[in-house]
Amino acid sequence: MKKSDYTIIENRLLARNTYMMVLRGDSTQFTAPGQFMNVSVEGFYLRRPISVCDWSPSTVTMIYKTVGRGTEKMAALKEGTVLNILTGLGNGYDLSPSGDRPVLIGGGAGIPPLFRLAKELIREGKKPQVILGYNSKDEIFFEDEFIAIGADVTVTTADGSVGIKGFVTDALKQMEGLTYFYACGPIPMLKAICTGTDLDGQLSLEERMGCGFGACMGCTVITASGAKRVCKDGPVFRREELGW
Amino acid sequence: MVNTEVTLSGLMLSNPVIPASGTFGYGREFSELYDLDILGSFSFKGTTKEPRTGNQAPRIAETEGGMLNAVGLQNPGIHEVIDREIPFIREVFHKPVIANISGFSEEEYVYCCSLIDKVPEVGIIEVNISCPNVHNGGMSFGTDPKSAKRVTEAVKRVTTKPVYMKLTPNVTDIASIAKACEEGGADGISLINTLLAMRIDLKKRKPLLANRTGGLSGGAIFPVALRMVYDVYEAVKIPIIGMGGISSAEDVIEMMLAGATAVEIGAANLVDPYASRDIIRQLPFTMKKLGIDSLSEIIGGAHNG
Incomplete structure (x- = not known):
């Protein structure tokens, strides 16, 4: 995990309620597809956990749905806005x-x-x-x-x-x-x-998260090998672990 | 050079900043981010006799200036903590740690405290009689002066380590509970735990948390916590660890002026994993700005005159 600042270089509507945001900044924390990041949005206490769609050495792309006031605020952000983000979260x-x-x-x-x-x-x-x-x-x-x-x-x-x-x-x-x-x-x-x-x-799971990095035990799922944190032990779990 | 040292029941801390139980796990995640030895201490995740998986999800909700949690004391149980977490803590943290002990009966508190009493890495036992997210236990011990005193006495009989009782704000008169704990032999008081709260999902027209209610923490509760620390300081002579929404060096100083000898940082660690480190870094500069040479001299400073 790393906490760093990213600059929005693109933020546009892709489909109904669906936006793509491209950020300029460090992508070295991402090591596997399926990892996510936790985005600080001004005016909101908790960060927004959002999966990573793709990355290059100097950019990170995410696609997100507007599901509440936080993501609606994100959708309104202009190019050049700086966001503080925790990156490289989860296993992938x-x-x-x-x-x-x-x-x-x-x-x-x-x-x-x-x-x-x-x-x-x-x-x-x-x-x-x-x-x-x-x-x-x-x-x-x-x-x-x-x-x-x-x-x-x-x-x-x-x-x-x-x-x-x-x-x-x-x-x-x-x-x-x-x-x-x-x-x-x-x-x-x-x-x-x-x-x-x-x-x-x-399977990649989604749950309401507090911290996104394994500290608060907010997003627990019960697996064959006990209680696991979606944010830290997941979000990706093997089918047999979930017993589904 | 300013002096940030404070002393809790004979235990000298290099600074008063202590990550709060439930926001710092057993130190594992944060030990990868920064050197934990910069901390005054840390209070590990509330630990019970048996392993617990906690409440159903969702357990987290957001609110203006804060968050709700209804985790419900998920923890691996006291034996696993002593066998696996304490040896890890020994590797990454070279100061006395605070053991947060929770329970559902007087016997359970006694059982866990008598075990943790034998762990040399533990400097203080923080007895959580204030968890709002479990039923038939937790907070019910902290809402009645008589039972708070009884748990304190019972725990004190089985340990020689300093015992700090962690109190709930969900009471009419927190000072009377603190006083009862002092009479029961408590070495100090930790306050406040989270405020019982809820959110409702507008579309589903149902409580957002599966547990229906949760505990409110974060900046929103700081003034409430401050007022309660102020009241308890007037009521007892034992030291206070103040907590509730602290997120800056200024908040630390304000809480100490209200009467706290040390402070715990809670929800701030979750929104910014470096929050405790950054507060410790900032503290000497804020002290200089405010003309404070020694932090221990300002404890309860707002009560003078």
């Missing part, structure tokens, strides 16, 4: 058990960390299948970006306005020859994935 995804044809399953705000994961898997010569789940057409973001890096993308929408009508699990049912899964999204989606497949995999 482990690429080693992926096999040749892993499936990456993201729902809504759970999609962004899968982008860096897909990039790294492709770099290793894997052929990731990507399932992106949204509520409707106006919420779709990053489909083109996933396609551009060479991922095989399937889109689902709950209202059927684009792609497969239904949920990510409906797309998953139609796929064959998968070797492993990586998932990020709302808890009901994660549980439905586990109910619907025998594949082994990793």
